[in-house]
Amino acid sequence: MGFLEINNVTKSYGAVKVLHDIDINVDEGEFLVLVGPSGCGKSTLLNIIAGLENLTSGEIAINDQTVNHVHPSNRNIAMVFQSYALYPNMTVAQNITFGLEMHNVPKSEREAALNDVAKLLQIEPLLNRKPGQLSGGQRQRVAMGRALVRNPDVFLFDEPLSNLDAKLRVDMRTEIKKLHQKLKKTIVYVTHDQIEAMTLSSRIAVMYNGYVQQLGTPSEVYNTPANVFVAKFIGSPAMNVIPATITIKAKHAFACFEDGSGKAIDLQLSQPASSFNNGQSVLLGIRPEAISDLGNEDRNVNISKPFETMVMVTEPSGADTFVTLNLAGHDVVSRLRGDVALPSGTLASFTVNMDKVVLFDPETENRLDI
Amino acid sequence: MSIASQDSAVKNNRTTMVLIYVTLLVFALFYLVPLFVMIANSLKPLSEITGGNMMALPKEWTIEPWLKAWSTAQIGVEPTGLRPYFINSIIMVVPAVIISSIIGALNGYVLTKWRFKGDTIIFGLMLFSCFIPFQIVLIPMAMVLGKLGLSGSVSGLILVHVVYGIGFSTLYYRNYYAAFPTELVRAAMIDGAGFFQIFWRIMLPVSGPITVVCVIWQFTNIWNDFLFGVSFGGQDQPMTAALNNLVQSSTGVKEYNVHFAGAILAALPTLLVYIVAGRYFVRGLMAGSVKG
Ligand SMILES: Nc1ncnc2c1ncn2[C@@H]1O[C@H](COP(=O)(O)OP(=O)(O)O)[C@@H](O)[C@H]1O
Ligand SMILES: [Mg+2]
Numbered sequence: 001m002g003f004l005e006i007n008n009v010t011k012s013y014g015a016v017k018v019l020h021d022i023d024i025n026v027d028e029g030e031f032l033v034l035v036g037p038s039g040c041g042k043s044t045l046l047n048i049i050a051g052l053e054n055l056t057s058g059e060i061a062i063n064d065q066t067v068n069h070v071h072p073s074n075r076n077i078a079m080v081f082q083s084y085a086l087y088p089n090m091t092v093a094q095n096i097t098f099g100l101e102m103h104n105v106p107k108s109e110r111e112a113a114l115n116d117v118a119k120l121l122q123i124e125p126l127l128n129r130k131p132g133q134l135s136g137g138q139r140q141r142v143a144m145g146r147a148l149v150r151n152p153d154v155f156l157f158d159e160p161l162s163n164l165d166a167k168l169r170v171d172m173r174t175e176i177k178k179l180h181q182k183l184k185k186t187i188v189y190v191t192h193d194q195i196e197a198m199t200l201s202s203r204i205a206v207m208y209n210g211y212v213q214q215l216g217t218p219s220e221v222y223n224t225p226a227n228v229f230v231a232k233f234i235g236s237p238a239m240n241v242i243p244a245t246i247t248i249k250a251k252h253a254f255a256c257f258e259d260g261s262g263k264a265i266d267l268q269l270s271q272p273a274s275s276f277n278n279g280q281s282v283l284l285g286i287r288p289e290a291i292s293d294l295g296n297e298d299r300n301v302n303i304s305k306p307f308e309t310m311v312m313v314t315e316p317s318g319a320d321t322f323v324t325l326n327l328a329g330h331d332v333v334s335r336l337r338g339d340v341a342l343p344s345g346t347l348a349s350f351t352v353n354m355d356k357v358v359l360f361d362p363e364t365e366n367r368l369d370i
Numbered sequence: 371m372s373i374a375s376q377d378s379a380v381k382n383n384r385t386t387m388v389l390i391y392v393t394l395l396v397f398a399l400f401y402l403v404p405l406f407v408m409i410a411n412s413l414k415p416l417s418e419i420t421g422g423n424m425m426a427l428p429k430e431w432t433i434e435p436w437l438k439a440w441s442t443a444q445i446g447v448e449p450t451g452l453r454p455y456f457i458n459s460i461i462m463v464v465p466a467v468i469i470s471s472i473i474g475a476l477n478g479y480v481l482t483k484w485r486f487k488g489d490t491i492i493f494g495l496m497l498f499s500c501f502i503p504f505q506i507v508l509i510p511m512a513m514v515l516g517k518l519g520l521s522g523s524v525s526g527l528i529l530v531h532v533v534y535g536i537g538f539s540t541l542y543y544r545n546y547y548a549a550f551p552t553e554l555v556r557a558a559m560i561d562g563a564g565f566f567q568i569f570w571r572i573m574l575p576v577s578g579p580i581t582v583v584c585v586i587w588q589f590t591n592i593w594n595d596f597l598f599g600v601s602f603g604g605q606d607q608p609m610t611a612a613l614n615n616l617v618q619s620s621t622g623v624k625e626y627n628v629h630f631a632g633a634i635l636a637a638l639p640t641l642l643v644y645i646v647a648g649r650y651f652v653r654g655l656m657a658g659s660v661k662g
Binding site for chain 2: 047050052071072073074077078079081082083085087088089098099102103146150
């Protein structure tokens, strides 16, 4: 039994189904992130939880009570919108206390709550300003203040940071995480940014096309993606997914690539040979950081035999250098240490951390659970 | 080189500006001449008009024509002046403008923020009402007013103007509120504000500019209406009908100076609305643009 239950929720606009059987239980104090590309139904699901949209079938329950027919203001939720949605004609203080006023909270209590929140978010000097006189980051804080002051059961965030510039976005991300650690409230947070999802969440629901593709902790989603979509969506640069053929030699399974030039590359898989058929086609998923240049690999893992290949592009980014290499005709991105010296156009040898390799069925694109 | 060309660009600019201003001045004069004629002649004794130059300033200044137009001129059979009709018009136009604007604002609010099945069709039909000529509805309107017992009264006129005004006021507010972020309404819903609280506390406070536009439009239209006034006004004729009676009266000499004064009196409220509200209108637009 979760604190917030999303039970088999579907949503259709006319004939178009935008949410398919969404089933998620959120525990009290959990930080659930809904992540997915634009148009996948994240906001629709959040609005359904808030009660701003009706669901077509299914159930939303908060604190063991079905709220399908409960008005948004009585669900004990608070929402932070992407545009902040601050009332332009009211001061910051009025914006924050408007909800309390609507719930007939006495003035003295409203003021006490306002002061607490203003202190927590360090917006005391702004209280008498209008939203139009605030910077983006300040508006963001006020929007959070408006949500916090109600002391709700569940916080809903709809892409709250996507209107901020890159630096501020990272700072606010940390602040939201701190705030969650301090207040331990249940949060459902929508974003299209997978880094936000990874850094903030206790669990991630990766959505695509109205389906939850995978629900799991950040490390589950990252290390054992349910399918090729999740594998490519989570992580930057994206996971390399390349077709390969399984060959079984001497009780070991190898992923073999032919690049047409007759120079085959065999990578010995960590998975037992008994899980495969000889000649089976698979999709091999390799994270960029699972590839190392020869001599710099992690010693405690199962490392493949080195293979020599052409360096296509080298992109230094400070801490890391992204090197694109050619693996059997496919561009494969690797994440190497910052000071690596591999000019493009040269030949170099690489190894793969085979423990980190994931395999997908080329038909269904689902991960092979072996 | 570059400085020289810049110099000539500035000079060109100046010539253009002078040309524009001269043209504007000529047009302004052209439009102001009738007003000048009206004001000048309304301040002359009648003899100066009949025996002299319409374009000349008064030799003998007098406000007698104004006083006469206002309080003693013969309107129809009674020598009441325009005053009672002016009051009729005010009593008619103020509630009609307020009611039609409020209904328009509510309609716009519902049509954009509380959308329902068929809302676009309803809006389309309301838009359609903007294009129905007055003459077509005269007879049905007379029947409705008769059934309601409002024939020949100011209340009847108010009803007619409200009904006719809703089309335009709805159009104004709907289009204005369509650009108003729906997230604000949703935030207010979560905050616990009801239908009217959202309208009153969130929407109306930012509706200044469109309210000014709507009020100017409704006020001028209702004030200047003649057809509905003579048709449904009964004893309580509005200013426009009275002015017509004053100017068209066939008995006695034509007192042009009194007619001019009466005509200006009839136009004064709309002028005032333009001058006062027009400034707020511009101010509202500026406030929006600065905020960005
Ligand atoms: N009122 C609506 N009518 C029809 N389709 C809608 C409506 N609102 C959203 N959709 C569709 O539902 C899908 C999900 O939208 P949304 O939840 O806003 O996506 P996200 O927030 O993930 O970007 C989109 O394909 C969108 O076009
Ligand atoms: Mg969205």
